[in-house]
Amino acid sequence: MKNSPIxxxxxxxxxxxxxxxxxxxxxxxxxxxxxxSIFLIQFISTAAGVLVIFWIMKKSKFSFQNFGFRKFKAEAWMAVIVVIELVPFLNGITDNDGFSAQYVFILLLFVIAVGFCEELIFRGLIFKYLSVKGLKVAIIGSSILFGIGHLANLASGQDFLMTLLQIIFAFLFGLVCAEIVAKTKSIIFPIVWHATHDFIAFMTDKSEPNVLAVSIYVFQCIVLIGLVIYFWRALFTKKDKSGAIIINNG
Known part of the structure; x- marks a missing residue:
């Protein structure tokens, strides 16, 4: 493709x-x-999207390994992510469709498809193509576009405050995921995290936002900011032999 990365x-x-x-x-x-039925239709459409993305990746100048399909090692920061993903259960579990096994299974299929689809696009294709402009551009650019993409939630009539919080969360989530890809060279963990987050979000989502739900979102955003700073320093600051900090402009 000869078009500009942007x-x-x-x-x-x-x-x-x-x-x-x-x-x-x-x-x-x-x-x-x-x-x-809604989740089933969304799954089929998203799964078709995954196939299209895989086709685009195959036709690109990069290999699947270049897009992050490689193993990663477990690290301590993963425990922090596990904790913030368990917090929403404080808001209780939503009893959709009688909380049937069929509902849970279809929801699981849907979130896995979304995890693959969105991560392959934003932390795969977009991140890789923007990388020619520099690692910082790839991290920030892919995250901004990921956040903007969640503006579409307003069109569905979703509450404005919750949509705004979701956009902020999506931007911070995107930053952390992009930094994880930059650090580990793998897209696997972001895919698993994305699918898990969406699954828990749907399982604990309430029809009307409450104080607890908003507080949980704010708490998660604060922790994500901490992770953004942690990874940013790990990626772009180094120390010389004397212990002085060297800023890596990426």
Missing amino acids: LLSILFTVLALVFPAIAGAIITIKNISSIS
């Missing part, structure tokens, strides 16, 4: 919005109200 990144962001839009159109036209 233009390609914008086009990839639009691509990320296409598959949810297709699912949304089908759900609206068919007037589907069953939550399980």
Whole structure:
């Protein structure tokens, strides 16, 4: 592809919005109200998106390994992420569709597809193409586009405050995921984390936002800011033999 990395990144962001839009159109036209059926349609559309993304990656000048398909080692910071993902359970579990096994299974399929689809686009394609502009540009640029992509939630009639918090969370989440990819050279953990986060979010989401739900979002954002700083220092600051800090401009 001879197009500029920035233009390609914008086009990839639009691509990320296409598959949810297709699912949304089908759900609206068919007037589907069953939550399980909605998730099933969204899964099929998103899974199709994953196949398209894999095809784009295969046709690109990069290998799948270049896009982060490689092993990673367990590290202490992962425990922090586990903790912030368990906190939403304080808000209780949502009893959607009678909390049936079918509902949970379909939801699980959907979030796995979303985890693959969005991470392959934002921390795979966009991150890799923006990397030619520098690592900092790749990290920040892919995160900004990821956050902007969540503006689409407003179109679904979602509460403005929760959507704003989700956009902020998405930006910070994107920063941490991009930094993890930069540090570990692997996209696997971000995919697993993304799918897990969405699964827990759907399982604990309430129809109306409450003080506890907002507080949990704020708490998670604060922890993510801490992780952003931690990884940023790990990636871009080094010490010489005398112990002096050397700033790496990436």
